[in-house]
Amino acid sequence: MNTNSFQLRHIGPRTSEQETMLKTVGVDSLDQLIYETIPDDIRLKEDLNLPEALSEYEYLNHINQLGNKNKVFKSYIGLGYHEAILPSVIQRNILENPGWYTAYTPYQAEIAQGRLEALLNYQTMVCDLTGMELANASLLDEGTAAAEAMALLFDVRERSKKKNGANKFFVSEEILPQTLSVLQTRAIPIGIELVVGDHTKFDFADDYYGAILQYPAKHGQVYDYSDFVATANSKDIKVAVAADILSLAVLKAPGEFGVDVVVGTTQRFGIPLGYGGPHAGFFATKEAYKRSIPGRIIGVTKDASDQRALRMALQTREQHIKRERATSNICTAQVLLAVMAGMYAVYHGKEGIQFIANKVHSAATTLTTALERLGFKQKNTSYFDTILVEVEADKLKTVAEANEINFNYVDKNHVSISLNETVGLKEINAIVDCFEQAFNIQDITITEFTNTDVIPANIKRNTSFLDNEVFNSYHSETDMMRYIKKLERKDLALNHSMISLGSCTMKLNAASEMLPLSNPQWGNIHPFVPLNQAEGYQTVLKNLEQQLNVVTGFAATSLQPNSGAQGEFAGLMVIRAYHLANGDSHRNICLIPSSAHGTNPASAVMAGMKVVVTKTDEKGNIDVEDLREKAELHKDNLAALMVTYPSTHGVFEKAIQEITQIIHDNGGQVYMDGANMNAQVGLTNPATIGADVCHLNLHKTFAIPHGGGGPGVGPICVAPQLVPFLPTNPVIATGGDNPITAISAAPWGSALACLISYGYITMLGAEGLTNSTKVAILNANYMKERLQGHFNTLYTGEMGRAAHEMILDCRDFKQNGIEVVDIAKRLMDYGFHAPTVSFPVAGTIMVEPTESESITELDRFCDALISIRKEIEVATKENPNNVLKNAPHTQEMLTSDTWDLPYSRKEAAFPLDYIAENKFWPSVRRVDDAYGDRNLICSCNPIEDYMESEV
Structure with a gap:
């Protein structure tokens, strides 16, 4: 085995396992399966034009060398971004976990x-x-x-x-x-x-x-x-x-x-x-x-x-x-980041947060006093952490940057300086030194913080906060570590078992892709530093843009959108700008198939477009004649078509090029939703099918982890005619020559997370990316065949193949009193997260295994579904007290002194033998959704409630 090959680590099934799977699918080779899955007229004729893949060792050396090209100055630029101290206990146990x-x-x-x-x-x-x-x-x-x-x-x-x-x-x-x-x-x-x-x-x-x-x-x-x-x-x-x-x-x-x-x-x-x-x-x-x-x-x-x-x-x-x-x-x-920020408050508590805030304010007043002693005028009459100093900005900037310090240069006569929790007397003296050197002023040394408070009494806080028990319990590292671990044990993540979510692509997030995120050379760069201080970032981001151009077949990429929904909106706004530039301001009709993601119509309305829904046929494909009719009906005002490819139903529609040509013939542009890009990379691409813009979910196809619901990155890639309109930023210019205004706050969106996708593509290379796509399709079709006779696949391509995902029809089980949600909850007892439930078709589950899962894990999941199918057969509407309706089963239930259910404890918690060796216990029984909506409580109980409960 080639231990230098990252693709061998990323792709789950070994070569011998793939041969077994191909036999099950009924084909002689992977290439035959791809031929039967993807229409030949949209298949790429050449390999992706990407550099040779790096090994993990080579990549980590490469990314560290690039990180060293970033100049980590002390940045007091502010404008909503401040250097912060990430407690090590949170870094190690959450960010790196x-x-x-x-x-x-x-x-x-x-x-x-x-x-x-x-x-x-x-x-x-x-x-x-x-x-x-x-x-x-x-x-x-x-x-x-x-x-x-x-x-x-x-x-x-x-x-x-x-x-x-x-x-x-x-x-x-x-x-x-x-x-x-x-x-x-x-x-x-x-x-x-x-x-x-x-x-x-x-x-x-x-x-x-x-x-x-x-x-x-x-x-x-x-x-x-x-x-x-x-x-x-x-x-x-x-x-x-x-x-x-x-x-x-x-x-x-x-x-x-x-x-x-x-x-x-x-x-x-x-x-x-x-x-x-x-x-x-x-x-x-x-x-x-x-x-x-x-x-x-x-x-x-x-x-x-x-x-x-x-x-x-x-x-x-x-x-x-x-x-x-x-x-x-x-x-x-931004769940992962919200979790970390919340834990910061848990770890520090009210008194810790107050200490940090008071220290920051004291640093600002101390600096003000020092600069005023030097003869400079500070113009803010009341401030928290940011002062505005009247000064010859260019002179100061030259000296400050020579001393590796960044300020916010407001105009030629003013700078603002935003202080943060990392600032002590050393940092204050370094700032003062810049002013002294720039203007040849006698040296002074600050030896203590001032106790001055410049916040007027009428806007000073006098109400309490963070009084809940959780913010008053975990202030030692031991307690905090155990609290984080306690919560982690309640969650099923990819480190336990496969998460086969259709349309969400929960693949391996490799450790080598994640390691650079902890490196301060990447973490401590303010988004508004001069470009020459972010040379490493600029290299990575430009390389990633070029890699995504190659993968999509498009001319340019904007990394600014920081979620898939933002990517949808950005793509449509670029199309809107294109029409406006052509004098076609009246073009505002957006055609959207009825099977589309729900964010598609919402994004279209946000972009000022009117949605016209087109039909799908009985096979789940776009009804081409209905689309043609509506495109011609609205040809004078047609702006765009939003299409997902392969379709939301998990099928490569053969008519896709005809569909995109219809839109172009009637004056519109084609936006392709990139949710299913994991079935395209290296085999076809959005440009080939006739799209003009697509967004990509880097948190799906390109290995950024979901983080429990974020971070996400949703860049857009565009054809040549749309390049001028890519979004800019008012502080650091990005985008095209005639850009739309900002989509997200930062110039390159969630730049730190982009390192992950850069690593993924760089270590896989052209061959690894293409093989990943092939195996994703193989894994899906293998599961489809294994489940044949137990679950019907709702839609397939012309040769009976699924793409990288499939929809399993569970609607007939209602005759046994079983809803699709019962299957979802029962899967928890088998140690699995449910596939996507009731989308895009109610009463179904949509399964996507990804390329990272081995045949062993695929078989375990199939065995679980087949076992559940047998449980469905013996369920009846008349007797809802069954193992499916009562799922999931908690450890508390299993260890209770009483057991009055009409099936055994073993049937409830250990229905298959493999479960016993690695049992995951749901921490609560089935939740009551309706009760929660009627009685909305979205914050913790105050500490007094806990005190009262102890009485």
Whole structure:
């Protein structure tokens, strides 16, 4: 065995196992299977033009050498990004732990109670610090969270007769520049008029429905917004505040002002800068808006034994219900980062967070005093961590960069300096030295922090926070380590068993791909440093863009979108810009097949398009004649087609090139959803099928781990005519010559996570990538054949083959009283996470094994499903007290003194022999979804409740 070959480690089945599987499938070779699966006219005729694969050893040397090209200066740039200290206990036990980073989104609550508790802690932390009633489980970053706030307030304005029809949204000129750019991107397509101005001069006119303020302001000034908010409330103008999370330990909570939404980022709660991400944005609002809140909410409910349990509440993937009526296309979060930020609060507690905030504020006042002693004027009258200094900026910049320090150069006469928790007397003296050297001033040395407090009493925090027991229990490393482990044991992740989620591609996240994320040469780079300080990053990002160009057949790539949904939106916005540049502003019709992901229509509406749904035929394929009819009907206004390929039904549609040609013939562009790209890489590509833009899920096809529901990266790749319109950033220019405004806050989105995909492609190379695709298709078809006669595959290609996934029909089991959800819950007893349930067809499961699973694991999963099928056969509607309806079975049930169920304990917990050697125990019984929605609780109980329960 070639131990230098990464593909041998990444791909599950050995060559001998593949031969066995091919016999089961009924073909002589992998090439024959691919021939029978993918239409010949879209097969690539040449290998991918990529460099030869590196071994893991070679790659780690390579990535470390590139990391050393990054210049890790002390960055005091601020603008929403600050160096933070990640506690080692969190780094080792969460960030570097596959038990946390390989888990899936917690849709199956019974095997995700650990992550759900960690996210509930996060929500509680956000509610406490913001003073709001309700928080979600994170969003993508501060800029997109602000855009979601603008959209939510636009949606709820219709409840006010006075504001119905109002479309102006006021943006304080103190907002962060990247946030303003994202707001501009999101506002125009849906008919919101942004008005940027001085909040002290705002006229509160009736045609405004909302406003957003920055707290503290972008250059550090802390304003008292009480009067602004009171006047806005009296005029029925809703107010959002973008707040610095750490400042809220010492500043009055925005909720006390009476605001409607508070957003921001939790990056400075222990999350590496990572050249811009991934970081967890926060979103908090009033309970009155709970039905409009974007993203996910973790709520408290009860299980079948009336025990407390957690779950995702309020049908948070609302796109699949509302589709084009959805108010947000967000179906993801930044779970791993939110978990880490929440654990930062758990580890430090209230007193620790206050200590850090007070230290940061003291550092800012100490620096101010020192600079004023030197004769410089500091212009902020009230500030938390950022000062604004009047100074000759160019002179200072030359000296500061020579001393490896970055400031924010506001204009030629001002710099702002944002301090953080890493700053001590050494760092303050280094900053002062820069001023002394630049202007030849007598040297002074700062020997102690000042105790000056420049925050006025009327905006100082006087309410408590983080009083819950969880924030007051785990302050030693031993206790914290054990708490993290306790939660980890409640979660089923890829380090335990296969997660065969159709459309979600839960493949191996190799250790060598993940290791660089812990390297400070990659972690401590601010996203707005000069490009010459990020040479390593620039090399990786440009190489990754080129790799993705080769894989897709397209001309250029933007890595900025930091989720699949953001990629969809970005792709459509680029198409919109293309039509506008051609004078075709009237082109606003988007055709979407009825089988599409629910985020597709939601994204189209966000991009200002009108959705026209096209039919699918009885085989699950796009109805070509219906599509042709609608394309010709709307040819004068046709903007785009959104298509998933292979289809959402797991089939390579033979007519795909005819379909894309119909769209082009009628003036539209084709957007391809990249959710199923794992069946294309190296064998076909979006350019070949006739698409013009696609998004890729780097957290699926290209090995970034799901992290329990995020991070995600959703770059877009485009054909030549769309290259000029790729998105930019207002601080560091990116994109094309005629770019759209920002999609995400950071110039290259979640740049740190992009290292993973770069490693994946670089270590696999052309041959490894192509073989991965082939084996993904082989694994799916092997499972299909093994399950034949037990489960019917709903759709197949013309030669009876599945692509990389398949839909198993479970609808007939209703005659036995068994629903598809019962199968999902029963799989937990067998040690497996359920496949995708009831999507895209209700009453089915969609199975995708990926290329990383061995034949042993595939067989175990098939054996589990076959065993469940036998259990279904003996179930009846008349007697619902059976092993499926009662699933999952907990350890508490099995060890109870009483057992009154009509089957044995062994049948419940150990239905197959292999389970005993590695049993995973669900920590709660089946959760009650309806109860949780009727009684929404999205934060922890206060410590007083625990004290009362002990009495």
